[in-house]
Structures are given as C-alpha cells and as structure tokens.
Amino acid sequence: MKHIFILTAFLLGGFTLSAQTSVKSVKTVKAAGINWLSLEEAQELNKTHPKKIIVDLYTEWCGPCKMMMRQTFTDLQLISYINENFYAVKFNAERQTPVTFKGKTYSNPEFNPEKSPRQRNGVHQYAMTTGIEMYPTLIVYNSDINIIKRIEGFRKAPQLMRQLKRLK
Numbered sequence: 515m516k517h518i519f520i521l522t523a524f525l526l527g528g529f530t531l532s533a534q535t536s537v538k539s540v541k542t543v544k545a546a547g548i549n550w551l552s553l554e555e556a557q558e559l560n561k562t563h564p565k566k567i568i569v570d571l572y573t574e575w576c577g578p579c580k581m582m583m584r585q586t587f588t589d590l591q592l593i594s595y596i597n598e599n600f601y602a603v604k605f606n607a608e609r610q611t612p613v614t615f616k617g618k619t620y621s622n623p624e625f626n627p628e629k630s631p632r633q634r635n636g637v638h639q640y641a642m643t644t645g646i647e648m649y650p651t652l653i654v655y656n657s658d659i660n661i662i663k664r665i666e667g668f669r670k671a672p673q674l675m676r677q678l679k680r681l682k
Contacts, residue, residue: 546593547587547588547593548587548593548596548597548602549597549602550602550603550604551601551602551603552603552613553569553603553605553613553614553615553640554613554614555601556601556602556603557615557616557659559601560601560657560659564657565599565600565601565657566599566600566601566654566655566656566657566662566681567600567601567602567603567654567655567659568596568600568601568602568603568652568653568654568655568678569603569605569644569652569653569654569655570582570587570602570603570604570605570650570652571605571607571641571644571646571649571650571651571652571653572604572605572606572607572649572650573606573607573608573634573649574606574608575634576649576650578649578650578667578668579649579650581668582650582668582669585670585671586668586669586670586671586674589671589675591671591675592671592674592675595675595678595679596678599678600654600678605638605640605641606638607637607638607641607646607649608622608625608634608635608636608637608638608641609622609625609638610622610625610627613638613640615640615643616659620638620639620640620643621638621639622635622636622637622638622639623636623639624636624637644661644664645661645664647666648666648667650666650667650668651664651665651666651667652664652665652666652669652674654678654681662681663677663681665677
C-alpha cells in the first residue's frame with residue numbers, strides 16, 4: 515500500500531510539473547508578443563536586412579483597434595509569422611510626436627494636449643500619407659518602402675494571417 519501511495523504521489527507531481535512547464539512556455543511566448551518598433555527603427559533595420567514593414571495605424575478611442583490588440587495580435591502563430599517576416603510598427607494616428615519617414619518629417623499640427631485620449635485629436639500627417647480612411651488600418655510596405663497593401667478594419671488572426679501570406 516505504501517508503494518502505491520508513493521508511486522501515485524510521484525506521478526501526480528510529474529504531471530503537475532509538466533503542466534506548469536507547458537503553461538510557462540506559452541506565457542513566455544505571449545509575453546514576448548510582436549516585436550513592435552518605431553517607424554524610424556523599422557526603416558533603419560530595413561537598410562541592412564530588407565523585409566516588408568507592417569504599420570498598425572490605430573487610435574486610443576478606437577474599439578476595434580483595442581480588439582485587434584487583445585484578440586488578433588496575441589495569437590501565437592500570427593506573432594511568430596509577423597516577427598519572422600515583417601518589421602512591425604504600432605503607430606497612434608493621432609499622436610503628437612513628429613516622425614521621420616523616407617527622409618521627411620511629419621507631425622500632427624492639430625494635436626491638442628488638453629483633449630482626453632478618448633477624444634479625436636487630429637490625424638497625424640504621416641497617417642494621412644497612407645490614404646487612411648478608417649481605424650484600424652494596417653499598411654504593408656515592401657522592402658523598398660512602397661505601399662503594397664492596405665488592410666482596413668478589424669481582422670481575426672486567421673483572416674489576417676491569410677492576407678499577409680498572400681503578399682509573399
């Protein structure tokens with residue numbers, strides 16, 4: 515009887531340790547997430563190691579943008595695919611900070627610091643150069659930094675993955 519108890523305790527302990535290890539590795543991958551860069555960083559990296567660039571144009575007040583962050587950009591397969599094949603940029607289309615893109619500096623002259631993040635705050639000049647019409651919009655550039663695709667609106671991870679894979 516004593517041997518059965520010890521064997522049972524040993525097996526249960528092993529299963530618990532194994533389950534904890536699996537959960538830990540999934541959490542580690544999720545914690546890493548998409549390697550978001552600034553627009554300038556993506557352009558700089560593209561000079562030495564050319565890749566497509568994907569820019570997520572979002573705003574603080576946009577519900578579908580928040581859903582994309584919570585539901586789409588947390589998918590492990592999508593995270594892996596984007597990190598391997600793209601330089602990913604997260605860009606608040608109503609931000610105040612100037613940005614340099616293709617040698618030209620853009621800003622948001624309509625930005626009003628007194629507005630809350632939930633209020634619309636003028637569209638950044640860079641975002642306007644992309645032809646944005648709605649949020650969220652993903653802009654995909656080729657390695658020559660020319661727009662090759664606009665993906666407008668909320669997308670679930672499998673939908674987005676299919677669209678990105680077609681760009682090969």
